[in-house]
Amino acid sequence: EQQKRFADFDGVALLGGCCGTTPQHIKALSDALEGVKPKPPSGNQPKALASLFETRELIQNPPPFLIGERSNATGSKAFRELLLAEDYEGTLSVAQQQVRYGAHGIDLSVGFAGRDETKDMEIIASLYAQKVTLPLMLDSTQTRALETGLKQVGGKPILNSVNLEDGIDKFDAVCRLAKRFGTSLVCLTIDEEGMAKDKQRKVEVAERIYQLATQKHGLDPEDLVFDLLTFTVGSGEEEYHTAAIETIEAIREFHAIHPEVGFVLGISNISFGLDKHAREYLNSVFLHHCVQAGLTMAIVNVKNTMPIHKMSEEDIKVCEDLLFNRREEGDPLFRFIEHFSDVKATSQDEDDAAFAKMTTRQKLHKLLLDGDKERMLKLLPEAKEEIPPEEIVNVVLIDAMKEVGELFGSGKMQLPFVLQSAETMKAAVDFLNPYLPKKEKSSKTTLVLGTVKGDVHDVGKNLVDIILTNNGFKVINIGIKADIESFMKVVEEQKIDAIGMSGLLVKSTGVMLENLQYLQERGIKLPVLLGGAALTGKFVDEYCRPAYDGPIFYCKDVFDGIIAMSRIEEGNFDTDLGGKDKKDLDVAVVKKKQKKDIPPISQIKMPGR
Numbered sequence: 001e002q003q004k005r006f007a008d009f010d011g012v013a014l015l016g017g018c019c020g021t022t023p024q025h026i027k028a029l030s031d032a033l034e035g036v037k038p039k040p041p042s043g044n045q046p047k048a049l050a051s052l053f054e055t056r057e058l059i060q061n062p063p064p065f066l067i068g069e070r071s072n073a074t075g076s077k078a079f080r081e082l083l084l085a086e087d088y089e090g091t092l093s094v095a096q097q098q099v100r101y102g103a104h105g106i107d108l109s110v111g112f113a114g115r116d117e118t119k120d121m122e123i124i125a126s127l128y129a130q131k132v133t134l135p136l137m138l139d140s141t142q143t144r145a146l147e148t149g150l151k152q153v154g155g156k157p158i159l160n161s162v163n164l165e166d167g168i169d170k171f172d173a174v175c176r177l178a179k180r181f182g183t184s185l186v187c188l189t190i191d192e193e194g195m196a197k198d199k200q201r202k203v204e205v206a207e208r209i210y211q212l213a214t215q216k217h218g219l220d221p222e223d224l225v226f227d228l229l230t231f232t233v234g235s236g237e238e239e240y241h242t243a244a245i246e247t248i249e250a251i252r253e254f255h256a257i258h259p260e261v262g263f264v265l266g267i268s269n270i271s272f273g274l275d276k277h278a279r280e281y282l283n284s285v286f287l288h289h290c291v292q293a294g295l296t297m298a299i300v301n302v303k304n305t306m307p308i309h310k311m312s313e314e315d316i317k318v319c320e321d322l323l324f325n326r327r328e329e330g331d332p333l334f335r336f337i338e339h340f341s342d343v344k345a346t347s348q349d350e351d352d353a354a355f356a357k358m359t360t361r362q363k364l365h366k367l368l369l370d371g372d373k374e375r376m377l378k379l380l381p382e383a384k385e386e387i388p389p390e391e392i393v394n395v396v397l398i399d400a401m402k403e404v405g406e407l408f409g410s411g412k413m414q415l416p417f418v419l420q421s422a423e424t425m426k427a428a429v430d431f432l433n434p435y436l437p438k439k440e441k442s443s444k445t446t447l448v449l450g451t452v453k454g455d456v457h458d459v460g461k462n463l464v465d466i467i468l469t470n471n472g473f474k475v476i477n478i479g480i481k482a483d484i485e486s487f488m489k490v491v492e493e494q495k496i497d498a499i500g501m502s503g504l505l506v507k508s509t510g511v512m513l514e515n516l517q518y519l520q521e522r523g524i525k526l527p528v529l530l531g532g533a534a535l536t537g538k539f540v541d542e543y544c545r546p547a548y549d550g551p552i553f554y555c556k557d558v559f560d561g562i563i564a565m566s567r568i569e570e571g572n573f574d575t576d577l578g579g580k581d582k583k584d585l586d587v588a589v590v591k592k593k594q595k596k597d598i599p600p601i602s603q604i605k606m607p608g609r
Helices: 002-010 023-032 077-084 088-100 117-131 143-152 168-181 199-216 243-257 267-271 276-293 313-323 332-339 343-356 360-370 373-386 389-409 415-435 459-470 484-493 506-521 537-547 558-570 582-588
Strands: 048-050 055-057 065-068 105-108 136-139 158-162 184-188 224-227 262-266 297-300 446-451 474-477 498-502 528-531 552-554
Touching: 065 088, 077 088, 088 105, 088 117, 105 117, 117 136, 117 143, 136 143, 143 168, 158 168, 168 184, 168 199, 184 199, 199 224, 199 243, 243 262, 243 267, 243 276, 243 313, 262 267, 267 276, 267 297, 276 297, 276 313, 276 332, 276 343, 313 332, 360 373, 360 389, 360 415, 373 389, 373 415, 389 415, 389 558, 415 459, 446 459, 446 484, 459 474, 459 498, 459 558, 484 498, 484 506, 498 506, 498 558, 506 528, 506 537, 528 558, 537 552, 552 558
Parallel strands: 065 105, 065 297, 105 136, 136 158, 158 184, 184 224, 224 262, 262 297, 446 474, 446 498, 498 528, 528 552
Antiparallel strands: 048 055
């Protein structure tokens, strides 16, 4: 009776019993709840996939949502050999490597000739569900295998895929699975006539699938992810000269018609048949243009995804000539093959030669952009003898991280590479920390600092901790996924002068706003420092400041954090950090008496705003 009251008055959607209850208790509960329906969800939550351990929003900012492709019996030799040896536990290493390289989800495809796909799916899907932290994409052409996999997986996976090639019956069966298990669904533009190859056919088949999935089966359009197919431009066949154009423009057009749906591609299909090293270049340029057109998800080998900012202008032009069928300078395929013919043999040698000619500052800058932690740590012992350690951190590396942020914002660097650069920055600062000067007199000004609830990214926060500490401030670092109660516990138990909230994800900005509203409701007026990759000054001005009466410092970089804390220490709560004066900038560069003086602040290139 008590549980029924929860459902009647509070709209609870799930009721049950723990291990202390009996089947009779659950039956009585079921009987009591007969005819009671849960209240519909309130609010507008973004669509997401989920494992047992975490959720990942379908629309990443910036896109795309990266699906690791290597747990595939057809596409990965390593995975296939483990599968054939029935080393099921061993297949976990393939998935876990993709997790380490920054995938947002894992494609699982176990179908292989001569094997029982349903049995393999049952075993491996169960293993992955328990031991892989990321959401899964269950990939099979067999409805029975998909259903078996779904029964092993918690959270919310995505099914790959549904199409109309075998008529409506199989289409209906897969849609029913998606509805029954509450999954997202990949929709391929294939019908009874075959694969859609030109833009018009792609859009027509996609629209037919959209109508059937939403109208006949009641699937949420935001859970539909359309694969408009792409074909290799590497075959030389005239039929496929415009394959990339047809796909890119189809994405653009269908996105305009149905902005609520997602789009996915197996990116490497565009370069099938070409040299494997040259393919990395073409795949990256193609991915860039697809994202610009509206692609939200990509099935890729995350490890071998080349950031477009690492490519020369000529590399990009040669790739674009092939993708867009530009023939003014001859056959673009032949030119592509010639241009990249020795990429494997010479690229590393050329890189090493160019690197050797750089100054130490340029080397440090490049290694941070590349996220090359190993080479960075080898260079730093020598570099700190040439350049003061505080200048390496406060000028050279901070300037490089600013460029990383700009590349991330423009879509030219994907999140996994941003995190590699951030990890390299952290490793460099950890190495240099013993050599950084400390303030002669430590400040009692104390900041409680944490990454907000739901966000696991802590590299930037930890750098702020290190650099503020080296400037004499006291920092209480409460870690990641810190809810507002964790902040308040420290505020109540210790003498705190300011609260610092960090977060990399877009949703973290909303959490910051909720936290400010919580503080406001409880009459807290402490200064608050807000920072993170997704946060903007406009959001702070239009949403955060009106919600909170205390001072809010929007910190675009660690220098802003130093300046904000210095002002708080002085009792100056002017939160405008837009125009740094000379006094402020002097605070931002730590002084130390050394044989080699730091240049005047006016000559140092500071992170711009």
